Amino acid sequence: MAEYSALALLKNALTGNRDWKPAWRKPEPKASYDVIIVGGGGHGLSTAYYLAKEHGITNVAVLEKGWLGSGNVGRNTVTVRSNYLLPPNTRFYEFSMKLWENLSHDLNYNVMFSQRGVLNLAHTPAQLDDFARRGNAMRHEGVDAELMTPAQIKRLIPAIDISGNARFPIYGGLMQPRAGTARHDAVAWGYARGADRRGVDIIENCEVTGFLREGDRVVGVTTTRGDIRAGKVAVAVAGSTSHVMRLAGIDRLPIESHVLQAFVTESIKPFLDTVVTFGMGHCYINQSDKGGLVYGGDIDGYNSYAQRGNLPVVEDVMSEMLAMFPSLAGVRLLRSWGGLCDMSMDGSPIITTGPLPGMYLNCGWCYGGFKATPASGFCFAHTIARDEPHELNAAFTLDRFHRGILIDEKGQGATPRLH
Amino acid sequence: MLITCPYCGPRDVSEFTYQGDGNRQRPAPATKDLGAWNEYVYDRINPAGDHNEIWQHSSGCRMHIHVVRNTLTHEITDTRPARGGHPASRHHGAKS
Amino acid sequence: MSSRRTETGGGRIDRSRPVRFTFDGVSYSGYAGDTLASALLANGVSLFGRSFKYHRPRGVLSAGVDEPNALVTILRGEVRNPNIPATMVEIHDGLVAESQNRFPSLAWDVGAVNQLVGKLLSAGFYYKTFMGPVVGPLRGTRFWMFCEHFIRRAAGLGRAGRMPDTARYEHVNAFCDVLVVGSGPAGLSAAKAAASQGGRVILADLDARLGGSANWSDETIDGVPAAEWAAAQVKDLKSRGNVRLLPRTNVWGYYDGNTMVAVERVSEHKERPNKGEPRHRQWKIRAGTVVLATGALERPLVFPGNDRPGVMLADAARRYANEFGVLPGEKIAVFTNNDSAYGAALALKKAGAAVVAIVDVRPDVSPEMRDLAGETEAELLAGHAVTATEGGKALSGIKVQRFDMQGGSLSGAERILAVDCLLVSGGWSPVIHLASQAGAKAEWNDSLQAFLPPKPAQKWVGAGAFNGSFSTAAAIVEGHAAGIAASGGTAAPLEPPSVEATPCRPEPAPVLEIGASGKSFVDYQHDVTAEDVRLAHREGFVSVEHLKRYTTLGMATDQGKTSNVPGLAIMAAALGKPIPEVGTTRFRPPYAGVSIGSIAGSRYGDLKPERLTPMHDWHVAQGATMQPAGLWWRPQIYGHPGETVEQAYVRETKATRGAAGIVDVSTLGKIAVQGPDSAEFLDRIYTNTFSTLPVGKARYGLMLREDGIAFDDGTTWRLGEQDFLMTTTTANAGKVLQHLEYYLDVVWPELKVTVTSVTDQWAGAAIGGPRAREILAACVTGTAVDNAALPFMGIVHGEIAGVPVMICRLSFSGEMAFEVYCGADWGTHVWEALMEAGKPFGLVPYGLEALGAMRIEKGHVTGAEIDGRTTACDLHLDWMLSKKKPFVGSAMMNREGLTAPDRLQLVGLVSLDNRPLNGGAHIVEQVDDKNPRNSLGHVTAVCYSPSLGKYIGLALVMGGKSRHGTRAFVSDPLRGRFGPVEIVSHHFFDPEGSRMHG
Amino acid sequence: MASTRKAGQSAGVSAVARLSALAPVYRPGSHGNFEHGIGVALSEVVPTSIVQLAAWSGKEKKLIGIIGSVMGLALPDATGGGAVEGARAAFGVAPGKFLVSDDRDDLASIFAEAMEPDTGTVTDLSHGRTVIRIEGPEVEWIMAKFFALDFSLPAFPVGAGRSTAHHDIFAQIQRTAAEQFDIYVFRSFARSFWTALCRSCEEVGYEVQ
Ligand SMILES: Cc1cc2nc3c(=O)[nH]c(=O)nc-3n(C[C@H](O)[C@H](O)[C@H](O)COP(=O)(O)OP(=O)(O)OC[C@H]3O[C@@H](n4cnc5c(N)ncnc54)[C@H](O)[C@@H]3O)c2cc1C
Ligand SMILES: NC(=O)c1ccc[n+]([C@@H]2O[C@H](COP(=O)([O-])OP(=O)(O)OC[C@H]3O[C@@H](n4cnc5c(N)ncnc54)[C@H](O)[C@@H]3O)[C@@H](O)[C@H]2O)c1
Ligand SMILES: Cc1cc2nc3c(=O)[nH]c(=O)nc-3n(C[C@H](O)[C@H](O)[C@H](O)COP(=O)(O)O)c2cc1C
């Protein structure tokens, strides 16, 4: 398949754009594969890509129940950062960041990763200390981080309200300059095309409805397009994790599915270059290349598989957004939507072999797994290929909850709605 | 979303705090069986369909209530005071 | 420019009231009742805006909320409201509007060069390029970011301002039995029927004038012109006590539990709002049943040049003529695939336009339509299609060719017709958005070539064009039935009214695109062409959701109201599949754009309420610097002129340790725990035992979470056998109450205990220091406060200055200290009495900084240490873990992860370079400021300790106690602070507690 | 002590004047758009005592009886059931829980005497709540701006009470007349609430009494 480049674009423009081929094939499922990946989201696709690229395993199928990228990869607020507090997370997400930095080249697909910086605003001295703790933790892991003063913040983001008489004045902020945003759909499509070019079958409209078992061992799946056997079955279905795992007889997991809403305004001229988060509540915002302000807040806070939320969170998010940017009151909301977050009990992910023989599980991304897409796929591929975790996901086990070896960034304990 | 508080009547979801999975049974306090405690604290059925759950009417009468709510449609089919105990007749959350 | 006002009069505008406004700095006049679009059209303006990508000149396509082209920015002083459809702006004197997305001007826009490279900018082009070089200075993300900078500048529509919006936004809640959305014939009829059943009815419509399409139709209903009929219905509804009418109201969201949300444009149509009047008011309507009578929107046809200013939806043109008295053109042609445009042509003819031709893709036009065409004196070109348009920034002509509907081919000679306006109609799409928001699937109707509403997932009934019932009589009959059904009534069906209308069969021909060469626009605003749709198909983006995301079709401000169906028809044709197999994209709130301010309501400008202690005004009057603590405001320092924060708290600390200090502790959470099982309950909740606590004594308690992690601490006072007063940290007051309530309701319902927040009932002052007892003795009556009457952790009741007080001797500062509680309304009185009594003893008030300094000196933990990850052992509170009883958290607190040797443990730090420490700094064994690494833990709290004369801190450090007496370094690369510290016990000051025990 | 319960949960009695939480923001007079009439009147009501009474499960009727005899008010046994008579008011706020207020000193102690421990508990909130009265023809409209409750008379009859919240501000509301509501808010939030209330009343014109 043709390489993408400016030249190819020009050549095609001259010939009426007739020669472009499908970004990925639409194959019929084969009877069996070495590896089946359930879930055509970012993580499933990147896993397939790295299985092929890093481990030479290409007899792989990615099974997606709907259209590719219909899950959270296609509906998130696109923030990519590695500004974590706890070392297992910092290391993992920083590795991801490094993959992001070269991803467009690697995939020959412009995923529009733009290192426009992520700024967390602090509204009390204690919060600023807390952010400093995190920023220093990052620096001690070799990750970039800076503290910013209100004046510096105002220079960077002229529309922000730093007036001291604000209800929650801005005391400063923690900035990760290398963090930024990427184009969500492009990530799914780029990985799909990359995996497809290496021989992976990407099969859409193919819902996994059960697992084929030989004794304890998982040996394949039943789907809406027939049974498919596999040497290994890897599950990366994000918000649907509990539901899919129940099909394999695993009826309890340290996961709750919660809805997270996101919002976009009508397009406006460049207003905000950086990703900004509000510290007295929960609101984060960036501006897309198209001009829409893309933003979100807390999860709705109850179990849901509905991909849509309710009004209270909408109102909270809008209120907090205006606390940062009071000039946006007259700008209009264009669209709101929801996605299903696989909230884990400590807010950190799970990438592991098992829990059944022949099976591999990747979940617990909460509302932060987009940025993990490259590293998650990389580590999951390693785990599948080698039957043991990569050192970067060694801490992300399923049994850590029971053992009390938690990775609890927010210190909220087993109350998923608070992570 | 509206939740019908058995005392206050239908109120907006913003008046309630989600207190999670109502299927979980706390082990007897003196139980040393760590497995049972772990299950209580960490493991969830998380069904796509009817779900037994606990909410508190925190911005109202502050009562905790058992709610049966469909996680696919958000439709609520039952609410009752938590003090009345577990809604035993309901099964624990297979897909509806 | 010439005036385009009709001479036949016009429904809505008041020709006796001229209104002056400006657009792009040019002053125009219109009439009261005009929209910005109608007024500008009347002034002969045809160029309204520029498209998103190619910056093509655009006119006005529609007359309503579906407008994709004519977006403007409304200015009020320096406040900017961008992207408002000119079709939805009611003009008023002094209105200032600006066009958008053009530079330097609307007529001369440099962005238009994008059209020259249009083929390069095909759908999704940016995914295929801008990756830049693999090596060199532009490697990685840099090249893309360089290009992106320019792309961002070129993108976007209107400009948002930087000045805070000065408008007011508000919310209101409403309850009704029936909410009717849409006030066309169906909605009016539904509202009337529902109202007749006696329930509460709300009728909402986007437009200022209720009546929907009746306001511009040429029909008569029961013998009167439709607009008059509608006005009479509105009058009738207005006169009823049980009906609320909400014009200018966009019902934008259908949420669970029939919670409907709408935004009313309360005052922006006025020159200035009345006092206290909001710009927008958000209505949260809880409706028993909703009647959806939202009508249908006309779709354009897709053909080359279909975006030239002057091309307009047929029904919109009818509306301009009939409702606003404006002729959008003088020489018009019509291009249609269905009957409804014939009526529009006739309306324009009657209004004074010349109808040059009616171009109909259908070869067989019904005799009724032929008659209508005859009436308009237009040439009827059946089996023809428009293949191109001519003109610059305004239409001057169209090209027409013979068209074969079956194969889609064009043949015969091309004719050019000189026209200045082309009315297009591609059929109608019911407005099923609200019904679909819950995610239910719409159903394709082949004969109407439209998606009809899904089956109700909530309590609504539909009526009229929403249902695909496109005749007025049917709309009225359905509306009536819906209104009755929604009220739970059973009245006989309505006799159909007599409607005089131009004949019109609703079924369009299944043709939405004319495949001729040239750019044919599907999504006007986003410049998505039919070719882009086919390119998406070639590249495999064939699912409608992929089509949308790859081409951005339907993602503009109009959310595809006019473009979705044509777009997916083109995709369906490319796939060779029927439309229902292709499906439609998901509908989401809001139905039409709503201001963010309206959703925030009064929280815009007032995000969170303020919590004030009873002594708040005293603190402020004494010059305290107030600091937020959650929602509370608390004194940080009572600074003297010229003092730094550090100087102030050091002075306050010294004064307290030297004599006495007083601090407002009213913010501590206070919970009354009452009832016969209270002691038992506390034994289960706290790690230590309370059942053994005598009446009149207090005890320090620790709570864990169920998972064994430390949760909160505080003292609990036993005031009676069955009566406890629990205190919590300020931050956790709400969480702890909820925690207690959960266990009482859910886990141990058998316990007879009530818990009640009494935080606000009591004012609290902590007074401590070597002179504290003397101060109390000087002002407390009714009880002794000596060691015998008031031992450590004892409680007495007495009076201060005539006010009953409750005093407990406990200490956070490490001094001999007392907490004095009284009724909140007397808080300032008692506080002042204490200050007065303390004067001779040197009593000073102190704030959070001094409080913090003293607690650090004592090694007490707070939220920075009880951070949700630490255990009792980590904090050296294991002495509080009872071994005699189970308690919340006891079963899980000893799991391997929670007892691992490498956990972070609480220690003290002393700065060895005599420089201040920073909260959030890390601790390392070896400093490396260039490449910081190997963190051992972090600093949680810091201060200058006046007692030790050193900078000290608390920290959580790996190895904890075992490092006491060793040297380490703080490593704070963020603030460039590195330096040696000694790790010591966290009990810096008076570890034996001799001072507080006295 | 004979009445430790009483002593424990009551702020007690004093001749010292009580300071309102609203003091600096309470501005008597007409405000807002009042030229065409006053939509609502606002005032602070200062009952000497506000007490919460809670009955153990099964003892609700008994408690209603005690309230009846102490307050001279007959409460309907319904959700939020309440009654009002001059300065005496009582209404349900939660299952088995009532808020009573009166001009008598130390109502908490009076109830503590009247009530056996096995009936329930008594908690003095006299200082902990600020009571704001809003009355007038536009009262339902203004209330609807703050609370998602149905304030129409049939849905919310005179005497009845409701527990609800305006964002972070918890509120217990009693309808004390056809066009009059008493709103009980936490003292610490009272000033914020009052300020917001005044602002929302500007539209209809209001008077502070
Ligand atoms: C609103 C929102 C905002 C977010 N913002 C951010 C952010 O700013 N930054 C960030 O890092 N993260 C963010 N996230 C989180 C991030 O999007 C997710 O964590 C991440 O995308 C999850 O991984 P995924 O891409 O593999 O999941 P998904 O894309 O959800 O993939 C799972 C796939 O599995 C498929 N599937 C499910 N069941 C089956 C079955 N039975 N058979 C076959 N296929 C099945 C689904 O259809 C789906 O396509 C956000 C999430 C949401 C919802
Ligand atoms: N083929 C045709 O000739 C054709 C097609 C469609 C409609 N019609 C005519 O249209 C009329 C149908 O009557 P009707 O009452 O069903 O529709 P209508 O179009 O007259 O009224 C619908 C109203 O709903 C309002 N609305 C839509 N969405 C809304 C929202 N979210 N919030 C608030 N308001 C909203 C619109 O502003 C409009 O006023 C008939 O007179 C019929 O003849 C004819
Ligand atoms: C980063 C981002 C930007 C978006 N920008 C737009 C936009 O400009 N216009 C639009 O209509 N939708 C936009 N969307 C929302 C999508 O249309 C869609 O709602 C979302 O992907 C969820 O899919 P669904 O609504 O089909 O369930 C955006 C989504 C994301 C994640």
Ligand SMILES: [Zn+2]
């Ligand atoms: Zn309730």
